[in-house]
Structures are given as structure tokens and as C-alpha cells.
Amino acid sequence: MTISPAITSPERRPLRLAGLLPWLFAVLVVGYAMVVGGYAATVVSFALIYAVFVTGLNLFMGFAAQVSFGQNAFAAIGGYLSAVLTATYGWSPLPAMALGIAAAVLTAAIVGYPALRLKGHYLAMGTLAIGLITYEITVEWQSVTQGYMGISGIPPFGIGPYEITSDRGQLVLLSLVVAASLFAAARIRRSRFGRALSAVAGSEEAAVALGIDVARYKLAAFLLSAGFAALAGSLFVHVVGFVSPEVFGLHMVIVTFTMLYVGGIGTVVGPLVGALIVSLLPETFRAFKDYQDLAYGAALILLLIYAPRGLASLFSPRGRS
């Protein structure tokens, strides 16, 4: 197949404008939730927390094309450290969150250094094990995590005496965190660091031949991804005020993979679009009552048939070919 510049160039401008559509969609959804508040605000808040997690997942799986079924482990570390330090030991949320992220990144470094020697299915199985082990720890280490009972009474975010307790306040905070996360992803994409990740994704052999330390960049992407996961985990516990092992269980892995692929793996805006769509779809099908799950499943299949590279890719030149 040959693409001559003469044919594709005139299409460029409208496509670039079309590229803004996913962003517009996200702004409208968040704006709607802000105005309506209540249940809609709760659903969208969860979607935004997922968007942070999936943005991290995308750095590892989309940008660097590696596989991890165990990022929920790092969300659990971030979430539980935040929960225990604030609810049990009376820390304020921000330092607890910072420590949670640091602990998750450190764990990722210890686990990732040997695990990243694995490739493909083996890496997938290895990371899956990390997620399952962490889940078991949150269930069994009852003196700290209170097992299935979970930890309640986790304080919301705040600075000094000002606590963000309203739905709308939380939405604003989460929107800012998501915006910062996507901004970071976009900057990484267009940098020496991001290009090295793309090179690892494209051909490890060619990357090595150009002097790129493949193992180092894989590990860096893994650590970044773990950092985002821990941030999302911590955001969750402070927004909801409660945490239990199920929050970061296997269900989270499945949901976030769906979000990543539905939204558009490897794109910047994809994780946000995917997180919003996958969170909202079941709600839109609520009217189908008993058939809600069926309709949701059918909608996902249709999405994957008609937008195999994700919704965001429908609006980028690369996705059209």
C-alpha cells in the first residue's frame, strides 16, 4: 500500500479538528455531571479515577506495548496505605498518598526488575500473579486491613481546615488530576523518552541497534504505570471514604482493560474516553432491566468490531487506514 502525500495532505486539517471530538465529548460528560450532581456526579467521579489508572496502564501497554494483568496490585498498595495511614494513624491525606505512591513504585521496581525479563504471555502470567498475591494480602492481613470488612472513615482530601466533601468539589479535583495525567502522557508521547518507548513497542531488536537500553525503558514505563495506579487507588479511598479488597480485585483488571481497548490503546485521550464510556454504558442500558448486561455486552462487541483500535482512533489519521 502506498500513501502519497499529495492525496493525504488535504485531509489533514479536518482530521485534526475531528481529533478534538473525543476531548469535547469528555468535557461535555464531566460538565453535565457537574451541573446535575448527585448520582451522575458519583458515576463520573469513578470514571475519572479509572481514567487516571488507565492512563498509567496505557503508558506500559499502549506506549511500550508490554502486558500487565497486575497493575491493580499497585492501586491496592496506594489505596490501602492512604486508608491505613489516615484512618488508623491520623495522617492527612496528601502525605499518605505520596507515601502510597512511593511504596507502589518501589514495589514495582523490586517486582519489575526480574519480571520484565519475561515476554508476552509469560509477562502477563507473572503480573497476574502479582495482582492475585496483593489481593490475598489485603484479605488475610486482618490486623492492618481488616480483611473483607474493609476500612471505613477515611477522610476526604483537603488543605488545612478545608475539606472537599461535595460531589462537585470532588469532580473538580478529579478533573484537574485527570487533566494533569493526560498532559503528562501527551508530553511523554512527544519526547525522547516517549519515542524510546515507541521504539521498544515497534521492534526491540531495532531499538537495541540504535543504542536504546530496552530493559531500562520497559522498567521505567512499568514504574510510571504503577505510580498512576497508586495515585488512582489513593484517590478512590479518599473520594469514597471506604476501602475493601474487592475494590482492587480481578474485576478492576477486566474493567480497566475494557476501558483501554474501547477508548483507544496507545492514544493520549483514549483512556479518558474509554473510562467514561465503559462507566456510562451500563447506566444508559438501565432501562433494559434484566437485559442490561446483555445490552452492555452487545454494545462492547459492536464497539470492538467497528472501532477495533478504540474510539479515539476513529478521529485520528492513523486509525482510519
Added chain:
Amino acid sequence: MSRLRLEGVTRRFGGLVAVDNVSFEVPAEGVTAIIGPNGAGKTTLFNLIAGALPPSAGRILFEGADITGRPPAGIAAAGLVRTFQLVKLFEDLSVLDNVKVGCHLQGKAGLFGALLRFASAREEEAAVDVRARELLAFAGLSAFADEPAFGLPYGRQRMLELARAMAAGPRLILLDEPAAGLNTEESAALARVIRRIAEEGTSVLLIEHDMTLVMNTADRVVVVDFGRKIAEGTPTEVRANPAVIAAYLGTGKSATGAAVTASDHQETARG
């Protein structure tokens, strides 16, 4: 001092000796070609030089330093960069970004440079952009800069791989059958680019089946057959060498030698 020096380099795969006690030097100036029938061990030799495989015996010296057994990324960082027999582009990246990846070794910016865009990172990025565009112009690919690499016609993909390797700033570039699959016109254009690379001070070592390309570009030729070096010299000298004629035409060779030559002819006809 020679750019590259092989001393008794040997590589065995089980009982098979793919590269057998090969010694030669690549001078800093000009183009050196390694030729030989299919299965002669040329690509294995390249993999040994580039660090993709460790040699079973022997030493490889790059600019006087022993690089035997160093990891491939380290060898690239030392200034010895290779291309592949089967093009390995970063298909999802644009043509320009492929060359920018090639500039990796020229830069230093890391994660924080990416996130915070310090002045130094911005300057580096601007320099990379200028350098990458120069190389695209050099390879005749400027018009395709923003196209995805997977959409390029095959001949241009080869040129892109060459431009990307040059972006790494090598002092010696290894080209593994750069003319494979190119038509006569593309092959001639490639020969001109290779000559220019050599004239601008990068030593070139290439493996090639396309004899026209070798005769048009190479200053020196090393001939290998069955893993051994059988001749060395200028293209004219090598062409007149009876051992080389025997290796290529199968005269006085065993049946296996003839079979190798036959498959080699098929390869040439296909390309």
C-alpha cells in the same frame, strides 16, 4: 588505525561452524563489502560484530577497543550501528519520528525532561528535529516526513532505515543486504547515498548479493564461503580470483557447493 578489526573470529552452532577463524580489517575510509554465496555466514558475521551473538572464539576491535561480548546497545553507543536484512522500522511512528528515534544516542533528556521541558530539553528537541529533517532530505524522504512508516513503498523503507541508522551518528555503519528487493533504479540511488555516507567520513561495511551495487560502491571486498574468508582485495582483483569464481560458479566444488550456488541464483533472480 583501522576502524574495525576481526582477529580469528569463530562462531559454532553445535557441530556447525558458521564463521570459521575469520580475520580482516575495515579501514576508516571508504566502503568495504562482504560477499559470498547464501549460507556463507555473512549475516552471522554481522551479528557477531554488532553484539547480537557472542563469538565462540576470537576478538573484535572497534577503533582499537575490544568490543567482544559487549551488549548490542553498548556497541551502538560506541559508534557502531547496524541495519537489518529484513527492514525493521517502527511502523506506527511517522517517517520523521523513526529518524528521531535514531537520534536517541545524541540526546540525554529523560522522563523529567519530557514532563517539565527544561530549556535544555527543548533545545535538544529542536536540534533533533533539525538533524532528522536533514537526514530525511539526504535520503530523499522529505515529502514523506509526516506519513506513517508502514505506508512507505519498500524501496523507501530501506532508505528510511538507512537514514535512521545514520541519525545515531555512527563512525562505522553495517548494512545487511541494503539492496535486497530494490529495483535497478532504487539500487542505483542507494549506491549514490552509500558513497556519500563514506565520503562524509562514516566507514561503511556492507553485505550484499547485488554485484552491481558492490562493484559500484565498494573500495574493498572480503569474500567468505562456508564460514571462511577465501579472498580479499579490490573489486577487480576479487573478480579475477579463481577461488571466488569457484565459489560463485561451483567449478571444482562438491555437490553441496553447487546446491548453495543454485539457490543463490534463485535469490538473485527473485531480488
